Amino acid sequence: MATWRNTMFWGLSLLLLLFVEVCSPVCVEVPSGTEAVQGHNMTLLCISCMQREEVFAITSVEWYYQPNNGNRSLIYEFIEGKHSEPKSPFKGRLQWSGSKDLQDVSLILHNVTIADSGRFLCAVNRTLHFEAHQHSIQSNIEINLIVTEVENEDFTSVLSEIMMYILLAFLTLWLLIEVVYCYRKISKAEEITQESVTDYLAIPSENKENCSVPVEE
Template identity: 35%
Template structure:
C-alpha cells in the first residue's frame, strides 16, 4: 500500500510546488520487485520559496559490495542524460520540469537483482540572490534492495483486518436493524388487529342494542 501511495504523494508534492510554492519532503521507498518499474524518490525543498534558483540533479549508483559510486544520470532542464550503459533506456526523469528543481525523482524500469545497492541523489542549486548568487549542494541516499516477490506490508495487513472487522460490524448492525424493523412491524400489525377487534365488538354491541330496541317497540 505504501508503494502505491508514494508516487501519488510525490505527484501531489510536485503539483503543490508548482502551483502554490510549497514543498514537502517524502522519503523514497527502498524495496523494488524484479521485473517491475521502481520510483526512486528524491526531494529537496528550498528554505526560502520566494528566492528563485537554478538547479541540476545527478544520480550515482554503488552496486552492493562495491566501494565506489558510478555516475548514471544527469538532469539540467530540459535535458536528461543517462550516463551509464547498464541503465541505458531504463531511467526516466519524473522530477520538476523547470530550472528551479525541488523534486529530483527518476523511474528505474525493468528492475533486476543487479540494481541492488545505494543510489545517491545530488542537488546542485544556485540561489539567485540580489547581492550575489549562493551555491547549495544537497545529497540524499536511497539504499535499494530487490526482491522476487513484493512483501506484504504491515499497513496492507492492517487495512485488510480493518475491512474484515467493518464488514462484520455492518452485518451485525444490519441484523439489529432488521430485528428492530420486524418487531416494529409486528407491533403495528398487532395494534391494527386490536383496533379491528375493538371495532367489531363495538359494531356487535350497536347491533345488539338495535335488536333490543325493536323488541321493546
C-alpha cells in the first residue's frame, strides 16, 4: 500500500510539474545531494531562482571549497560570461552544468575522491538593472559533501523493498488459500451431485414414476 501511495504521489507530482512547465516557465530551488561515491561523478546542485525574470540582470557565480580542517578557497568562477578555474585540487575535474538563464549554476565533479569531502559554497551575485537604478542580490548555497568508498543503501528504499516482498508473500498466500477453498467447494459439490445421482439410481423403477418434480403455479 505504501509503495502504491508513493507511486501515485510521484505520478501526480510529475503530471503537475509537466502541467506547470507547459503553462509557464518555473524555477524550483531543489537542494543538492550531499553523498558521493569514490570514483563516480557528483553533481553539485546550485539553483538560485530569479524573482524578477522580466528585469535585465547580470549574473556572476563563484564556487568555493573548504576541507573539514582547512581554509576556504576559490575553485571555480563565472564572471561576465567567462568560465575560469583557479589552481586547486579540483582543476580539470569540474564541469559547468548551468542553464542558459543562469538560474541553475551547478557543477559536475568528476572522479570523486575521499579527499573531496568537505563544504562547498555556491555564491551567486545578480545585479538587476532597472530604469532608474541598479540593485544587487547575493545568495549563498552550502553543500556539505560526504564521500564514501561504497554506495550506502537508503533506509527508505530498503524498507519499501521489504514491504513489497511482504505484500507479495501475503498475496501469494491469500491466492493459495482461495484456490484450496474453491477446490474443496467444487469437490464437495461434485460429491453431493454424485451421491444424489447414486441415490436416484438406487430407487426401484416403479417408484421413479412417482418421483415428480413439484411445479409452482
